[in-house]
Amino acid sequence: MSDTKTLLSFAVEMAEEAGKIMRHYFTLSDKGVEIKADHSPVSIADRKINRLLIERVQQVFSGHGVRGEEESYNQSSNELWVCDPIDGTVGFIWGVPTAMFSLAYVVDGQPQVAAIYEPQLNKLYTAVKGDGAFLNGEKLCVSQHTSLYRANVGMTSSVGRLLEREAFCKALLAAGTRLSTMPGNVLNGSLVARGHLDGYIFPGRGAHDIAAEKLIIEEAGGKVTSLDGVEQRYDGEIRGAVVSNGYIHQALVEQLRQFGVENYLGHSK
Secondary structure (H helix, E strand, O other): OHHHHHHHHHHHHHHHHHHHHHHHHHHOOOOOOOEEEOOEEOHHHHHHHHHHHHHHHHHHHOEEEEEOOOEEEOOOOOOEEEEEEEHHHHHHHHHOOOOOEEEEEOOOOOOOEEEEEEOOOOOEEEOOOOOOOOOOOEEOOOOOOOOOOOEEEEEOOOOHHHHHHHHHHHHHHOOOEEEEOOOOOHHHHHHHOOOOOEEEOOOOOHHOOOOHHHHHHHHHHOOEOOOOOOOOOOOOOOEEEEEOOOOOOHHHHHHHHHHHHHHHHHHHH
């Protein structure tokens, strides 16, 4: 395994290069959009960033692999770069400046180094396991809110899927929780790391959405588990994620158990 300074430097360089690509295509009316088999859109910027990561990993870390949302390479390696080239592609295509780049260096399923970049606002989140989490060099810390009452919790931005989980939403609202529906899994996770959200429920199965924020949030003092409330690997399919400041984590897990974790996952892509 390479030293963490080298790994973090690589992750930051990739984030900065991805940001340049994102800013370029964000201003164009034609973003080369295609529809994938799962009916979600992908832009030419998504594909270019994912391809660039694979090429750079092949050049710099020949034994490593890449697990990307759009393209993967050497996934059998125990050292993987898990990447979402653009989290929030729909907003990116529409011209909403909330899209983010997410990259984690994962060893045996566990994130060790992470970089998340919000290019429109030039916000770079970084973390190395055991060394804390930072935003543009300033140390991050999650909120200290201890109850679901008046907690700020993010959920999926899809109105249709919110309606499918109506009973779950009503249970949180009855507990006095404030729900938000901001787009972008990584954006919501970054807000938890900064202490602006107390929690976030991620309903999907892609490790690329959560691997980097898992490390950043936990290094900021928070907690990230599956929807079942247990630890999981980030080199394959996951069972959603409960992302929190740690204090309200178990309460969110309990609400999910009452609703039914399989039912919650069943409403995801």
